[in-house]
Amino acid sequence: MSHYPQAGFLTSAHQPKQFVADEGAEVAFAGRSNAGKSSAINTIVNQRNFARTSKSPGRTQLVNFFQLRDQQRLVDLPGYGYAKVPRSVQNHWQKLMGAYFEQRQSLAGLIVVVDIRRSLGDFDWQMIDWARQAGCAAHILLTKSDKLKRGACISTLNKVNKEVGEGINAQLFSATKRVGVEEARAALDRMIGLVQG
Ligand SMILES: Nc1nc2c(ncn2[C@@H]2O[C@H](COP(=O)(O)OP(=O)(O)OP(=O)(O)O)[C@@H](O)[C@H]2O)c(=O)[nH]1
Ligand SMILES: [Mg+2]
Secondary structure, three states: OOOOOOOEEEEEEOOHHHOOOOOOEEEEEEEEOOOOHHHHHHHHHOOOOOOOOOOOOOOOOOEEEEEEEOOEEEEEOOOEOOOOOOHHHHHHHHHHHHHHHHHOOOEEEEEEEEEOOOOOOHHHHHHHHHHHHOOOEEEEEEEOHHHOOHHHHHHHHHHHHHHHOOOOEEEEOEOOOOEOHHHHHHHHHHHHOOOOO
């Protein structure tokens, strides 16, 4: 059975006015295009094709809202940093994300999904800064950890934890090999308020 039996798709928003009612609590997933956000969400929720995945990066330009439990949501934010996206799309992304982080009272936490083979990029840092400004918790998934040897995973994990400093934790994750799923669920549940901590 799913860890989140009530989970389901709510809506996709292209404009802030399409965001779902700003009540309860939600945790947003952000990351570079193709980093593995949708795969991470599917694995954590334990439903195939819950959030769609794609082989062509930059396809998801919408803010996708999912119900997790009553008054608790997951949000799949549009991927960033895909060079071939036209400037108009990049500007739209910037505005949409700015509005989301500024307005969203129900934003309880941010999960930044980073391909472990890349270090944190400018946009990842912008997300972390926005989260800090919004006063919400943040957690980092170093995903695709199946692509590196154990030693390289650990040294990247240590390096990233040092870079982000106090208050934010990074962890190893793999959607393919199901690494770090319980740890990610615990972070998600803690941020969303199920477990006070
Ligand atoms: N080996 C490996 N591949 C992964 C993992 N997670 C995702 N992928 C692959 O990486 C690609 C992108 O995954 P998505 O989950 O669609 O990435 P995304 O961040 O949602 O991408 P956009 O929505 O386009 O921004 C797909 O081909 C996935 O199969 C993982 O843990 N290990
Ligand atoms: Mg996606």
